[in-house]
Amino acid sequence: xxxxxxxxxxxxxxxxxxxxxxxxxxxxxxxxxxxxxxxxxxxxxxxxxxxxxxxxxxxxxxxxxxxxxxxxxxxxxxxxxxxxxxxxxxxxxxxxxxxxxxxxxxxxxxxxxxxxxxxxxxxxxxxxxxxxxxxxx
Numbered sequence: 001x002x003x004x005x006x007x008x009x010x011x012x013x014x015x016x017x018x019x020x021x022x023x024x025x026x027x028x029x030x031x032x033x034x035x036x037x038x039x040x041x042x043x044x045x046x047x048x049x050x051x052x053x054x055x056x057x058x059x060x061x062x063x064x065x066x067x068x069x070x071x072x073x074x075x076x077x078x079x080x081x082x083x084x085x086x087x088x089x090x091x092x093x094x095x096x097x098x099x100x101x102x103x104x105x106x107x108x109x110x111x112x113x114x115x116x117x118x119x120x121x122x123x124x125x126x127x128x129x130x131x132x133x134x135x136x137x
Contacts, residue, residue, distance in 0.1 A: 054124050056094065056131025064129050067117060090136035097130035 071086045089097065103109040104118035105126075121129070 054127040056127035058132040061128035061132030094130045094134040
């Protein structure tokens with residue numbers, strides 16, 4: 001009899017499968033591109049300015065936080081494993097929440113469960129989650 005995978009491992013496998021299917025096809029090689037005669041040398045494009053953070057939709061964010069409540073919504077903010085404290089996220093600043101989720105998603109902050117969660121969120125999802133959680137008192 002097979003043992004079921006832990007939730008985090010299942011999520012990681014799902015995310016890996018999604019990442020593979022979501023990749024853009026490779027750009028054609030220079031040899032595949034049509035040749036142009038006497039094309040003027042173009043200056044390298046200026047780097048794009050960083051996009052302004054997307055406005056968050058708190059209503060949508062509430063729906064996205066259903067898994068967050070499993071650890072962060074428990075009375076006393078203790079995880080099911082009482083050996084460590086789970087931080088309070090309701091009422092935190094929107095900037096802090098955006099930064100934390102982005103850093104977990106990129107691996108700058110290390111926590112396997114949070115990394116798996118954050119990697120699944122788009123920048124709009126993060127903005128929506130931050131808008132909702134920061135509105136809580």
